[in-house]
Amino acid sequence: MMKDTSVKEKLFGQKVRSGIVNGIIYVILAVLGILWVLPIVYLLYTAFRVTPSTGIIYDVIPPDLELGFGNFVRLFNETMFPTWLGNTVLVAVCSCALTTLFILMVSYAFSRMRFKLRKPLMNVMLVLGMFPGFMSMIAVYFILKAMGLTNSLFALILVYSGGAALSYYICKGFFDTLPRSLEEAAILDGANQWTIFWRVTIPLAKPIIVYTVLTSFISPWCDFIFVNTIINDATKYTVALGLYRLINAEKSSFSENFTVFCAGATIVGGLITALFLSMQKYYVEGVSSGAVK
Amino acid sequence: MDITTNETRPQAAAGRAREGLIVRAGRKVKEFFLGIAHGSLATKLSCLFMGSGQMMRGQYIKGALYLLIEVLFVLYMVFFGGRYLGFLFSGDLGTRLGTETWDEVTQSFVYTQGDNSFLILLYGVVSIIVLCLFITVWCMNVSGNIRNDKICNIAGIAPPQSYTDALGRIVPGVASASLSENSICVQGGRIKLTLAGDVGGVLEIGGERHAVEEIEAGVTRFGALLVTAVETTEEGTMYELYRDENVFSREYLQYPVYLYTKDGALAAAAFLRECGRVSTFREDCKQYVNKKFYVPLLVVPLIGLLVFTVMPLIFMILIAFTNYDYEHTPPGALFDWVGFANFAKIFSIGGGGSNFLLVFLRVLAWTFIWAIFATFTNYFFGMILALMINKKGIKLKMLWRTMFVIAIAVPQFVTLLLMQKILDADGILNVILGLTGDNKILWLGDSSNWAIIPRVTIIVVNMWIGIPYTILMCSGILMNIPPEMYEAARLDGANPFQIFRNIVLPYMLHVTAPYLITQFVGNINNFNVIWLLSGGGPVDNINYGGGSKAQATDLLVTWLYRLTTDVNPQYNLASVIGIIIFVISAALSLITFNRSKANKNEEDYQ
Structure with a gap:
């Protein structure tokens, strides 16, 4: 007891x-x-x-x-916010589609195929990714100028997706974990690599695709440095640069625009939050499957 | 003996793998040039006119494409690139300035276009890249021809273990001891039989027999094979066998080769196999969705990389060796090569009234302090929070997680600009704390005491931004820790702190080491947080001195950005800083990348 x-x-x-x-x-x-x-x-x-x-x-x-x-009324009537929003959606959709495609292609090549230049290329791309992006920004600007592309949204899309291949790493990590036996079975059934890529690997890669789409869709909403360099025309601004310019014209002193800025930020933040929360499951899966081993 | 049997071949391959990179590259280059020297007319012609060799062998589309590339390249160089390449290698980035002269006839100023150093450098880089690409294509073209040569001649030998000769006898493999003095080797697509001593009798190839004396007199035809005796030394006679280029066959041919002595005994045997015929365009295309699928997969992304990353980078690296700044800005002025002068300036003490080295070291020190604090505060506090949220018995997990994770969803520039306003002298934080007038804390603008307040503020704000990411990442991994480990530790009487220190932390550090280093490098280059919060400020007399423009909370990257966007830009110094940033981050990342398990054992998970 x-x-x-x-x-x-x-x-x-x-x-x-x-x-x-x-x-x-x-x-x-x-x-x-x-x-x-x-x-x-x-x-x-x-x-x-x-x-x-x-x-x-x-x-x-x-x-x-x-x-x-x-403030929302002022945002839509007194600033060019609707235009900026349209611009951003256009740039985000196009660059996100291209970026995702590029990353998938590069990751598949590096993960599933074996060729002589594979390791050297991977290392070179790793090294390239380490240069700070805006070190070369002025040069990018002049290259675009030589191509007659400054002040256009197309240039933004090109710049955003042009460097996409460098961030193949997470996606490749994911592809590395897919079992090879599926491919081998497909090869026995007479499939070539093209078929395997589209019919076997892509359907299996849903979490990482959602992750890539999400991150690449969001980045044009957040970047203002590149836009700042490439675009001078207020009708071609994206929301990030537009809102940044709205309050940063006079640094650290508050202006009438601050509440309007907050209204704009609420809209952008709301949009991205909604997107993010609906995809949160895949995002977590993507981060934890590819980034860390 | 050049013939390797099936058993020794893997070892030979391993030996080749052990060979140094330089040795291997050297052998490749040697093979390439030997291939041209020993090559057919088609190969030699295609060195000059790309694609001609392919066309001679019936690969018309491929050949035409190569030829088109060559024509385009020549046109580019003649009408555009050559000029800039010339400038680039003349050692001067332009010599003439644009001038305006008064024209009496038209009564107006006539502007003469001068050189523009910037464009010379830019287009020079473009031309060098075009040249490199062309050389690559040229090499592909020539080596394609060399490959065709080998296919059209006799391409390889595959000595079987044994085979049946013309009389139905089973003959042992070539490497057997009795035949060891005789050898067969492949050189430049031709095959040489070296026969020891005076064995001369009858040579049999593919069932056809000819007397050796006959062969030594000239060229003897064995079907589509031509055989000549090329050299007689003390060791024996060398026979050269090659494919009659006038006979094209769609079939793969295989030839057993026997040499009999005068008294009918077998002296040497080999097995020749023709590897194939020249591939058709259709077959080449099919390769690109199969074995060579990586080519179409990689080509577009890599072009994007070349144009928007590599080219600008080379350009900016070159800028570091020029005097391109506000005093030398085209088209008003020219700039020129200055060698390592910019590096010398950054690392100089006192020279020209500037203390660049001191400023540089201070910025560097702050960059590292910032990166260390930013990385580790986020990591540890995030991990502890994740542990708390995931602890057994804690309810409303979803709510807690969402409260933190919402912060990720708001775009960074929004939160950072908002924080900047909150932390302003007139911002809401001072209002909440009831600070007015002279009592106001300049959260981001106080430059006293080494600007300690802004520095701490920035690190704290960064925690607000970064911790949710860690929570998100850790939650997944923490669930993977085997529960038995906790259980065992608890049975041993470990308290929660000991469990954290001895089980969770080592596990997490082990699993997330690459993530941690990536984060560290990311923080060294964390432009957004610094630029949007403090803008690098406050201005601090020690740093700002000597035209360095660096401010108190500037990282190397924001310093770089300020140097290029300033009213008086100094692109040359900015490029030097860029190179330094690169060296630091590259060193850190390469170490991790090469040590990380993920890289070494990439096939472990398949």
């Missing part, structure tokens, strides 16, 4: 202890989670704050606070 109660007490003690530990963890998670969400809440709050319209406020909730959709 004595022994039984002591065991019970011990178990009870353990429960209490783990309850306390869990309690602490809940508190930490809650505090940090709020910290992580707060800037986003601030973004939304500013986007819907019609007055005061500057970024400078002297109270967290100012006395003349007025919420509404005014």
